[in-house]
Amino acid sequence: MAEEREETELNTATTERQEPSARAATGESAAAVVELVGVTKTYPGEEESAVADVDLRIREGEFFSILGSSGSGKTTTLRMIAGFEQPTIGRVFLDGNDATDVPPYRRDVSTVFQNYALFPHMKVQANVAYPLKMSGVPRREIGPRVKEALERVSMAEYAKRLPHQLSGGQRQRVALARALIRGPRLLLLDEPLGALDLKLREEMLFVLKRLQREVGITFIYVTHDQGEALAMSDLMAVMNKGRIEQLATPAEIYAKPATSFVAGFIGKTNLLSCRHVEGNRAEAGSVPLILAEDPKQSQFTLSVRPESILIGTDCHSLPNRFVAEVSEVLFLGHEREVLAKIGDQRLMVRSQDLTVGPGDTIEFGWDPKEAVIVEATGG
Amino acid sequence: MGTSERTPNNRMKANSKVVKIVLGVVVGVAVLCVYVFLYAPMMVTALFSVNDSTIQTLPFQGFTTKWYSALFNDEAMKSAIYFSLKVAAVAVTVSAVAGLGFALLVHRLQMRGTGALQGLIAAPLVAPGLVLGISLLVVFRQANVSPGFWTIVAGHAAFITPLIMFILIQRLKTADPSLEQASMDCGAGYIRTFWHVTLPGLRVALIAGCLLGFTLSMDEIAVTFFLAGTEPTLPVYVWGLLRFGFTPEVNAAFTLIAGGSLLLLTFAGLLLYISGRRQRAGIPNSIDQAEGLGAIGVSTAPSTTEGGTRTV
Amino acid sequence: MSTITGEQAAAGEVTSPNRLWQSIKKFLALSPALVWIFVLVLLPNIFLILYSVWENDLGTISQNWTLDNYSSLFQSEVFKTLLKRTLIISLVSTTIATLIAYPLAYVVVTKFGRYKTIAALLIIIPLWVSYLMRVFAWKIILGEEGVLNGMLMSLGITDKPSEAFLYSTTTVIVALTYVAIPYIFLSTYTALDRIPRHYYEASSDCGASPWGTFRNVIWPLSRPGVAVGFAIGFVLTFGDYVTPAMVGGLEGTMLGSIVLQEFGNANNWPMGAGIGVVIAGAGLLVLAVVSLFTRLDARIE
Ligand SMILES: Nc1ncnc2c1ncn2[C@@H]1O[C@H](COP(=O)(O)OP(=O)(O)O)[C@@H](O)[C@H]1O
Ligand SMILES: [Mg+2]
Numbered sequence: 002m003a004e005e006r007e008e009t010e011l012n013t014a015t016t017e018r019q020e021p022s023a024r025a026a027t028g029e030s031a032a033a034v035v036e037l038v039g040v041t042k043t044y045p046g047e048e049e050s051a052v053a054d055v056d057l058r059i060r061e062g063e064f065f066s067i068l069g070s071s072g073s074g075k076t077t078t079l080r081m082i083a084g085f086e087q088p089t090i091g092r093v094f095l096d097g098n099d100a101t102d103v104p105p106y107r108r109d110v111s112t113v114f115q116n117y118a119l120f121p122h123m124k125v126q127a128n129v130a131y132p133l134k135m136s137g138v139p140r141r142e143i144g145p146r147v148k149e150a151l152e153r154v155s156m157a158e159y160a161k162r163l164p165h166q167l168s169g170g171q172r173q174r175v176a177l178a179r180a181l182i183r184g185p186r187l188l189l190l191d192e193p194l195g196a197l198d199l200k201l202r203e204e205m206l207f208v209l210k211r212l213q214r215e216v217g218i219t220f221i222y223v224t225h226d227q228g229e230a231l232a233m234s235d236l237m238a239v240m241n242k243g244r245i246e247q248l249a250t251p252a253e254i255y256a257k258p259a260t261s262f263v264a265g266f267i268g269k270t271n272l273l274s275c276r277h278v279e280g281n282r283a284e285a286g287s288v289p290l291i292l293a294e295d296p297k298q299s300q301f302t303l304s305v306r307p308e309s310i311l312i313g314t315d316c317h318s319l320p321n322r323f324v325a326e327v328s329e330v331l332f333l334g335h336e337r338e339v340l341a342k343i344g345d346q347r348l349m350v351r352s353q354d355l356t357v358g359p360g361d362t363i364e365f366g367w368d369p370k371e372a373v374i375v376e377a378t379g380g
Numbered sequence: 381m382g383t384s385e386r387t388p389n390n391r392m393k394a395n396s397k398v399v400k401i402v403l404g405v406v407v408g409v410a411v412l413c414v415y416v417f418l419y420a421p422m423m424v425t426a427l428f429s430v431n432d433s434t435i436q437t438l439p440f441q442g443f444t445t446k447w448y449s450a451l452f453n454d455e456a457m458k459s460a461i462y463f464s465l466k467v468a469a470v471a472v473t474v475s476a477v478a479g480l481g482f483a484l485l486v487h488r489l490q491m492r493g494t495g496a497l498q499g500l501i502a503a504p505l506v507a508p509g510l511v512l513g514i515s516l517l518v519v520f521r522q523a524n525v526s527p528g529f530w531t532i533v534a535g536h537a538a539f540i541t542p543l544i545m546f547i548l549i550q551r552l553k554t555a556d557p558s559l560e561q562a563s564m565d566c567g568a569g570y571i572r573t574f575w576h577v578t579l580p581g582l583r584v585a586l587i588a589g590c591l592l593g594f595t596l597s598m599d600e601i602a603v604t605f606f607l608a609g610t611e612p613t614l615p616v617y618v619w620g621l622l623r624f625g626f627t628p629e630v631n632a633a634f635t636l637i638a639g640g641s642l643l644l645l646t647f648a649g650l651l652l653y654i655s656g657r658r659q660r661a662g663i664p665n666s667i668d669q670a671e672g673l674g675a676i677g678v679s680t681a682p683s684t685t686e687g688g689t690r691t692v
Numbered sequence: 693m694s695t696i697t698g699e700q701a702a703a704g705e706v707t708s709p710n711r712l713w714q715s716i717k718k719f720l721a722l723s724p725a726l727v728w729i730f731v732l733v734l735l736p737n738i739f740l741i742l743y744s745v746w747e748n749d750l751g752t753i754s755q756n757w758t759l760d761n762y763s764s765l766f767q768s769e770v771f772k773t774l775l776k777r778t779l780i781i782s783l784v785s786t787t788i789a790t791l792i793a794y795p796l797a798y799v800v801v802t803k804f805g806r807y808k809t810i811a812a813l814l815i816i817i818p819l820w821v822s823y824l825m826r827v828f829a830w831k832i833i834l835g836e837e838g839v840l841n842g843m844l845m846s847l848g849i850t851d852k853p854s855e856a857f858l859y860s861t862t863t864v865i866v867a868l869t870y871v872a873i874p875y876i877f878l879s880t881y882t883a884l885d886r887i888p889r890h891y892y893e894a895s896s897d898c899g900a901s902p903w904g905t906f907r908n909v910i911w912p913l914s915r916p917g918v919a920v921g922f923a924i925g926f927v928l929t930f931g932d933y934v935t936p937a938m939v940g941g942l943e944g945t946m947l948g949s950i951v952l953q954e955f956g957n958a959n960n961w962p963m964g965a966g967i968g969v970v971i972a973g974a975g976l977l978v979l980a981v982v983s984l985f986t987r988l989d990a991r992i993e
Contacts, residue, residue, distance in 0.1 A: 489718065
């Protein structure tokens with residue numbers, strides 16, 4: 002702890018943030034760094050809204066992710082926070098102040114662009130120094146701070162290179178250093194790892210997480226990769242067609258998806274459309290199921306994660322138990338994905354048994370508590 | 381960097397809005413002035429071509445079409461126009477063939493030195509007209525070629541060819557090479573591939589380039605002046621009129637020629653725009669021809685599912 | 693399925709006859725282009741230079757090598773005055789044109805949104821209208837009985853027509869500025885349009901005001917385009933003879949005007965060729981200087 006404190010003390014940028022963090026420390030409910038209120042964005046000449054009626058509150062020091070497939074409005078949301086776009090309807094608050102009409106250069110927000118946007122004519126050090134130069138930091142202070150910022154992302158030895166002489170991962174680090182050097186209140190990252198290969202991506206995930214811990218500022222991280230979002234975030238929002246489908250912690254989103262879209266988008270899942278029979282009993286097609294509690298609707302969708310389905314002897318004590326025929330098997334390395342047929346339903350289960358093949362029968366079942374009702378489909 | 385100090389209060393906001401609007405108006409007016417400046421000569425010429433006075437001054441003396449009818453009765457002017465059209469047609473034809481050949485050459489021969497090749501071919505396009513004119517003139521004199529139709533054609537082809545070449549290279553760069561490869565895979569040789577796949581893909585750009593070249597040729601004076609013999613092209617003839625005794629008939633001629641040029645230009649622009657859009661949309665012009673050859677090299681990309689898979 | 697093309701076959705077996713054949717084919721393919729370049733580019737320039745070092749003997753040219761043409765040029769007061777005046781006219785009009793065209797291109801690229809292509813086209817279009825017409829119209833506008841004087845008089849600003857506007861250095865500068873604007877615009881617009889939006893945004897994000905963004909990012913990245921535009925404008929105006937002939941009068945005579953005389957009435961081609969070489973040389977010099985000073989190491993992604 003003490004060591005970490007010292008490290009942040011050294012960082013001149015953090016001194017500027019002491020007032021709000023002090024407020025957080027005094028136990029006041031953590032202030033919202035960003036707040037979007039009823040924000041809708043419709044691009045001129047477009048019919049559909051890119052972002053529709055979004056409400057968001059992101060607190061101090063959070064690692065917040067926005068997850069969604071491409072075209073779901075993530076970038077647009079981020080750009081409105083940065084100030085590059087104006088909402089068509091709604092307001093954007095930064096630190097409690099209405100910032101809807103504030104131009105980007107007057108916002109205490111930094112962005113790491115998807116394509117890095119390093120200025121091609123400036124050396125690495127000039128790129129990183131740029132925000133300091135623009136905010137009028139005295140020349141003699143700039144040198145050491147640039148050096149420190151580059152060291153933090155292990156890029157000090159590349160200070161004299163031009164951006165096109167760097168690899169993708171290196172540019173990424175420089176972009177991070179540039180975004181962080183002013184010690185912004187808020188860092189926006191738009192699919193920052195999108196252009197990197199798998200190995201670099203994992204490495205950068207660690208770099209990002211470490212940086213966020215070290216500097217303690219709020220991150221808003223946009224990605225279409227559920228793995229990244231689940232691994233990194235304190236809180237995440239799942240977006241679809243411009244709307245937020247669910248806003249919760251990764252664990253909650255994984256365990257209790259609010260909609261079938263979320264359930265399908267996060268991890269693999271079995272979605273069963275069910276009909277309520279009576280009490281805690283329901284039917285998916287012709288297959289009878291036991292639920293954990295009485296459903297409130299007569300028609301609903303049930304999500305059952307493959308990993309919560311137990312196979313063979315493990316499932317003997319479970320109320321939902323089926324014998325099914327294997328129709329397909331996919332080898333995944335450490336396990337197999339088995340597509341099983343019960344009645345008119347198909348379910349995906351995971352099996353460590355290496356001998357299962359198509360045509361075999363397997364026995365499986367799940368604890369009703371593991372299945373989640375994600376959507377009502379009828380009154 | 382206190383955030384409170386960054387939030388503009390209402391007065392500041394109102395102030396900056398006023399500044400913004402004033403600045404916007406100033407910039408708008410300045411831009412408008414430039415446009416007026418650029419189009420003033422054309423508008424003045426067009427206006428005075430229907431002004432009922434031999435003196436070019438305000439105020440207007442009333443509307444007349446007599447300069448136009450004078451123009452159509454001026455045999456010398458008419459034969460100059462005819463000569464110009466002939467020169468332009470031949471020069472553009474030569475340039476189209478040469479430009480197409482050079483564009484394909486530069487595009488195909490992916491070797492060092494094509495940059496220099498392009499640069500050398502383009503030199504007449506960027507050289508001052510005077511230098512191009514006199515340098516060709518001395519060569520022709522040395523070769524005992526007397527100035528006339530063919531010397532003008534050579535001078536015009538020298539700068540229209542690179543223009544067409546560049547337009548075609550641009551198009552070739554954005555074209556899909558897999559179509560040609562597909563055609564070759566289907567057993568069509570170089571020549572048949574060129575005829576059925578490559579050329580149709582370039583056709584629109586080639587036509588547009590020819591139209592642009594045509595207007596350039598019709599209007600050219602700096603080079604032509606040195607290369608013309610006894611028979612003048614229209615600009616050379618008008619040059620003479622302007623220097624020795626001017627009639628407003630010239631305004632009428634200018635207006636007609638400019639109108640024609642703008643018409644061709646609009647047409648060429650539309651062609652280029654449409655073909656560019658088609659190409660960008662992934663529907664190359666040559667797709668039907670390629671299909672005719674049984675060369676459907678592009679399979680539809682498998683639709684990718686995003687995120688996790690859904691089962692059930 | 694696929695037929696083996698000549699190229700593939702050559703790649704397969706690297707035997708020397710095949711390679712030789714390959715080079716011959718390449719050369720044959722290149723030969724029309726080489727002939728074209730030789731006849732229309734190299735030969736004319738060679739002969740232009742040759743003429744300038746040949747002797748002129750009352751209109752007949754004897755092919756004796758001499759530098760007399762150049763030495764008499766550079767001793768002639770008329771030539772020196774004209775050279776100086778041409779330089780001044782050309783530099784001034786190119787500079788004014790750049791000062792108009794570059795900000796215009798900036799405004800069009802950054803402020804016109806999806807109308808920018810149309811706006812840009814409207815500026816380029818005059819290039820396709822007869823040069824003679826565009827220049828001559830300035831005579832109508834600026835002449836003693838011209839549109840400008842008429843306007844000034846009817847507005848009561850002047851009471852008698854001013855002769856100041858026509859047949860002067862200023863007239864030539866106005867007309868040449870007019871001529872150069874579309875070219876310089878084309879070059880600067882292309883340069884500015886190549887700068888992606890995200891550089892503006894990144895700079896703004898770093899806390900730079902619009903002016904700061906322009907000065908630190910946009911100007912350095914578009915400077916080569918400005919330089920090329922300036923060079924084109926200079927080359928274009930420096931060698932012009934049409935404009936001085938139309939609106940220049942005596943005061944507006946430029947180097948190009950005497951080339952015309954030497955090839956015409958004066959019938960001294962070697963002298964004319966010499967001036968032509970000076971004009972071409974000045975253009976090349978400016979191009980060289982410009983490309984030297986504006987090398988950009990950056991690569992815009
Ligand atoms: N500048 C723009 N003009 C018009 N439509 C846009 C623009 N930017 C994005 N869109 C549209 O808005 C929607 C959301 O886009 P975006 O926010 O970029 O999504 P994401 O980042 O999640 O992929 C998309 O349908 C996209 O086509
Ligand atoms: Mg995006």
